Amino acid sequence: MDNQPKLYLIAAMSENHVIGKENHLPWHLPDEWKHFKKVTNGKPFLMGRKSYDAPDALHSTYRNVILTEHPETYPNPETQFATDLHTAMALLREENEVFVLGGASVFVQTLPLAEKLFLTIVHAEVEGDAYFPEFDLKDWDLISSEFHGIDEDHKHAFSMNLYVRKKPEI
Numbered sequence: 001m002d003n004q005p006k007l008y009l010i011a012a013m014s015e016n017h018v019i020g021k022e023n024h025l026p027w028h029l030p031d032e033w034k035h036f037k038k039v040t041n042g043k044p045f046l047m048g049r050k051s052y053d054a055p056d057a058l059h060s061t062y063r064n065v066i067l068t069e070h071p072e073t074y075p076n077p078e079t080q081f082a083t084d085l086h087t088a089m090a091l092l093r094e095e096n097e098v099f100v101l102g103g104a105s106v107f108v109q110t111l112p113l114a115e116k117l118f119l120t121i122v123h124a125e126v127e128g129d130a131y132f133p134e135f136d137l138k139d140w141d142l143i144s145s146e147f148h149g150i151d152e153d154h155k156h157a158f159s160m161n162l163y164v165r166k167k168p169e170i
């Protein structure tokens, strides 16, 4: 492929890497959600079909490319579908930056290609059935981290971290 957009993964995970339970977010953190919306505002999204269908899903107001093996079941003309990652990246090749919104299966496939991780760490051990993939912090520079404490609207504290992949040493 000629032009490749930069891929930015955006996710919130617990200390034990949980990102979801029964196709829902396993927490309610309104200020984290605001941060999520602010960072991704107006950007193209790439995501898996289950995350797209989740009741608490965030959809791009600009462009959504959804990975699914069953695109014919979706009548929404404003959203594009791709039956594999290569096709999705070809659809998005004119974009400069694409946010990957998950879920677990799509994070696994795209983490090796990602340049940035907008990764919120929810400071709790949480039960779930969807996980952010393991990754080696040594491969990433922590550029910024904003801590949010517990309050009446936020049952868990969390840190909104931005990691950038280290450049390979020559």
Ligand SMILES: NC(=O)c1ccc[n+]([C@@H]2O[C@H](COP(=O)([O-])OP(=O)(O)OC[C@H]3O[C@@H](n4cnc5c(N)ncnc54)[C@H](OP(=O)(O)O)[C@@H]3O)[C@@H](O)[C@H]2O)c1
Pocket (backbone or CB within 6 Å): 010, 011, 012, 013, 018, 019, 020, 021, 022, 023, 024, 025, 047, 048, 049, 050, 051, 052, 054, 067, 068, 069, 070, 082, 083, 084, 085, 101, 102, 103, 104, 105, 106, 107, 109, 130
């Ligand atoms: N905390 C967070 O930041 C965050 C963010 C997003 C999602 N989540 C959570 O993550 C969970 C969902 O993750 P998940 O892994 O179960 O589902 P997912 O990755 O959202 O979607 C999986 C589906 O995407 C399609 N797909 C994925 N890769 C594909 C490929 N290479 N080619 C064609 N189709 C492909 C398939 O759809 P078809 O079955 O239609 O073929 C597959 O069943 C939910 O619990 C959600 O709440 C959490």
